Amino acid sequence: MNQLHCITGLSTGGAEMALYRLLQGGLAHHQTAAVVSLTDDGTFGPRIRALGFNVYALRSRPDLSFPIAIAKFARIGRLFSPDLIQGWMYHGNLAACFAAMIARRPPVVVWNVRQSLYDLAAEKPTTRYVIQANRWLSSRPKAVLYNSTLSRGQHERLGFASARGMVIPNGFDLAAFAPDARRRRATRGAAGASDADIVIGHVARLHPMKDHACFLRSAVQLLNQRHDLLYVMIGRNVFPDHPALSGIIPPPLLRYFVFLGERADVADWMQGMDMFCQSSSSEAFPNVLAEAMASGLPCVATDVGDSADIIGKAGILVRPKDSHALALGIQAMLQKSAMERQAMGRAARLRIATHFGLNAVVERYRGLYQDLVSSR
Template sequence: MGKVLHVITGLSRGGAERVLVNLLGGGLAGSSDCSVISLSNEGSYGAVIRALGVEVYTLEMSRGLPGAAALWKLRKIVREVKPDVIQGWMYHGNLAANVAARMAPGPRPAVVWNVRHSLYSLAPEKPLTRQVIRSNRWLSPKVNTIVYNCQLSRQQHESFGFASAKGRVIPNGFDTERWRPATERSSVIRDALSISQDAIVVGHVARFHPMKGHAAFLRSVVDVMRHRADVVCLLVGRNVNLENPALAGIVPRQLEERFRFIGEREDIHDLMQAMDVFCLSSWSEAFPNVLGEAMACGVPCVTTDVGDSAEIVQNTGIVVPPSDSESLAQGINELLQKTDAERKALGRAARNRVIANYSLQAVVAEYAELYQNLSNRGPA
């Protein structure tokens, strides 16, 4: 399929970055000559990608517009790689992909964008990001393909003015051999976290960011705990703790011992084995990876109705309105009121839905076919 150069904002632990790693590890790295440019640094995933045999370049940009040194380095990399396809990731990476294509020697490579966000409004975005999104809109007719990871994201961006003729949806894919039930890990994790084997564990996995809805989630769990003494809450994510000013004061002191704030972790698969219910509380998402991962692990989910979450979960879990802690508490309670056998049956249905609709193998095949078709086409 020719040479494919991926251009991404950074390689820290985030959803888009993890999808790129999953695709490369799931077969793209072996089926084409791939390279990756990080606009910033190698982050957490640079070494992982190199271990797959993929060259990683970094521009070492700080936040803001690229300077002359970064542009010169980008030009040098593009002329060295001579890609047939340049794949941008996220708004800044998409913009950089267009710049990189103009720097390429010989016939201009095809350009693909990857939009990983929903776009309910520009208001929550930083001023520079707003300008980058507007630039994406203006440039969108000039690219070959715009990949969205969910239908809602495509609808929102095309309503905003992104070229509708260039759009297509490729959902996130999951390695269901890696993300699978492993009930033998549950007791080990619970012992390590001092959680009773008889407790019902409500889990949440997300770095702290206002759009992840941590405050609403904590309020909902506090409400649940006031009526149930058997519930323990496990929260995983960077800067998620009661010392965070945005979360301070929500959990009453007498309930703090029933919360486990364990920070950023790499063993998410094992931690999910200890959860009876998984909760996604965001007020903005496109296709949340963590929802598919929990479902693949056989954990029934309560999710806010954001992005394509309702379509992903369907009748295997509970969907509630975003930014509504009372509805979130009701959704959690609805799952907790089911028997253990009923929750397990929902978990099996959730896993089967991921296998049937969101397998990594099928998603890798879609990207490979896209790149193959574009390799000899040239610019839009």
């Protein structure tokens, strides 16, 4: 079966990581699958090529060049002759549909919706138009996949075809996030953490829905009470002098923070953490929460998207958009003994292994693809 995956872009993000992991996990042989990015190679293009897959970057922009990108994608489709086109994210879904419409041998089309949708009006105007176009065309694909039950419900209430919808959660490679004492020592040393420090981690690109400001305010609240905490923050554009974050951390408290920017070795840095915090104000399926749990970290997370389903009883959930509630949640975790936190971390890792293992998720995709192609 030839698979062609069409994604909006390949920069660092949850959808891009999910596609990479599926291909890495054996969803397809490199000779029978290819990836088309409507924009550029980003950070995942080279990584997918390293797996042996062809990656085509069409260099479109969010303007009138999008129809040109679709035409280019259609030409690639005719050359590749896919049995199935998998769209990823709203623009990728549209391109998958249009390419299939003009194909000589129409392939099966599957969509993948990767975000929550709390308020359509809050989206950028161009994004609203693309989401509406997805809604109008949502009966055309044979399946519309969501990575969270919340996202499916939100989109189907907007008008996405419910008969096509199904949820396949993200999958995680437990080996990649396995606890490792050597990596723990190395990253703690690089962060300047002492044995007595409790390292609290946060990983997210700077975006309003990640609510870094809420996290920083909760950190300042706790640092006014105790000084054995070290906050390690990873993410593109996440620095204390960024206009969105400037002035939140009082200068005397800056020494309790380590800002690492965007990193490709997040799994290593998670080994050096003692707990993890997700502060998002909205999410669908927060990958980073599951990655932290797979790393054996006790987690405090805001109750958004499918966070409650991911964390179960192996962590602490708090209200979103409430820095005081977040500080109280972290404080409750800090009040546990080190042995209790470690036991919670082991339970978190077991939960990811049981419910979100990569092999099981790859098999669900593979089985769906085979069923759809054989029944067309």
